[in-house]
Amino acid sequence: MGVDADVILFNDRVYGTRVLPPYREFLASGKLQPLIDLVAELARSLPSDPTGASMASREYFDEYGEILSGRQFYSSAAEVDDGTKKTTREDLVVLVKGQVGPRLFQALCPVRDGRAGPEQSMSRTSLPLYLYSKSRWIEDYFTFAKEPAGEVLEIVVGEWCRCFASSEVKRFDEELQRIPRPRPAEASADEFLKLRKIVRRALIEPDLKLLLAVG
Numbered sequence: 001m002g003v004d005a006d007v008i009l010f011n012d013r014v015y016g017t018r019v020l021p022p023y024r025e026f027l028a029s030g031k032l033q034p035l036i037d038l039v040a041e042l043a044r045s046l047p048s049d050p051t052g053a054s055m056a057s058r059e060y061f062d063e064y065g066e067i068l069s070g071r072q073f074y075s076s077a078a079e080v081d082d083g084t085k086k087t088t089r090e091d092l093v094v095l096v097k098g099q100v101g102p103r104l105f106q107a108l109c110p111v112r113d114g115r116a117g118p119e120q121s122m123s124r125t126s127l128p129l130y131l132y133s134k135s136r137w138i139e140d141y142f143t144f145a146k147e148p149a150g151e152v153l154e155i156v157v158g159e160w161c162r163c164f165a166s167s168e169v170k171r172f173d174e175e176l177q178r179i180p181r182p183r184p185a186e187a188s189a190d191e192f193l194k195l196r197k198i199v200r201r202a203l204i205e206p207d208l209k210l211l212l213a214v215g
Contacts, residue, residue: 003123003159003214003215004121004123004124004158004214004215005121005122005123005142005212005213005214006119006120006121006122006123006158006212006213006214007119007120007122007195007198007199007210007211007212008110008118008119008157008210008211008212008213009110009111009118009119009198009201009202009208009209009210009211010105010109010110010111010118010208010209010211011109011110011111011207011208012109012207012208012209013207014108014109014207015105015108015109015153015155018038018108019038019101019104019105019108019109019155020154020155021034022034022035022037022038023035023096023100023101023104023154023155024154026092026096027093027096027097030089032068032069032092035068035096035100036065036068036069038104039061039064039065039068039100039104040061040065042056042058042061042104042107042108043058043061043062043064043065046058046061046107055102055103055106055107056103056106056107060099060103061103061107064095064099064100064103067087067092067095068092068100070086070087073085073086073087074087074091074092074095075087075091076090076091076094076095077091097155097156101155101156102155102156102157102158104155105153105155105157106157111201111208117194117198118198119198120191120194120195120198121191122142123142125187125188125191126186126187126188127188127191127192127195128142130182130186130188130192131179131192134179134180135175135179137171137172137175138172138175141212144214147162147212148162148163148164148165148168148212149164149165149167149168150162150163150164150165150166150168150209150210151163151209153211157211157213157215158213158214158215159214159215160213160214160215161211161212161213161214162211162212163209163210163211163212164202164209164210164211164212169199169202169203169210170203172199172210173196173199173200173203176192176195176196176199177196179192181193198210
């Protein structure tokens with residue numbers, strides 16, 4: 001396919017009440033404290049991951065807190081700090097839109113409660129080809145012949161993202177329910193069941209939405 005595509009189950013209520021307000025307030029008025037407070041909360045509560053493999057790790061939010069509070073210089077053009085430079089408003093906007101906002105989303109919004117993981121890759125496994133052989137409707141969405149018709153998030157996850165509309169989630173669920181489960185020996189069997197659970201939860205739980213993220 002040439003690009004990574006993920007289906008992410010996320011809590012829209014958390015997104016709308018915890019993540020968007022401080023993000024919007026900074027972009028609209030330049031007020032940083034609500035964003036600093038949320039970043040600091042995550043720096044205290046998230047696990048450490050020095051490898052950087054996790055989008056939601058303490059190290060990222062420690063650094064964001066230093067930059068947003070003015071204690072560490074940041075330049076989107078990778079300028080070197082000579083000890084006198086201060087981060088510009090323009091560079092803070094680049095940082096918040098491109099890094100802080102997406103990582104706040106990844107830390108707080110995907111559903112992680114043990115019932116099913118919050119996301120399923122639709123490009124890095126054998127599952128997509130199996131699904132394409134059974135459903136032209138699914139193939140169209142994940143080969144980008146069609147794009148979801150739901151909300152375009154203000155915070156961009158990946159290079160591009162958009163929610164599936166409720167009618168599309170219903171159809172997605174119907175397509176997955178009629179497709180036979182892959183044989184247990186196939187690598188895609190567990191991923192198929194996970195995707196089925198993710199889509200079903202988006203269908204039946206009012207606070208949850210399904211996001212297609214590409215990047």
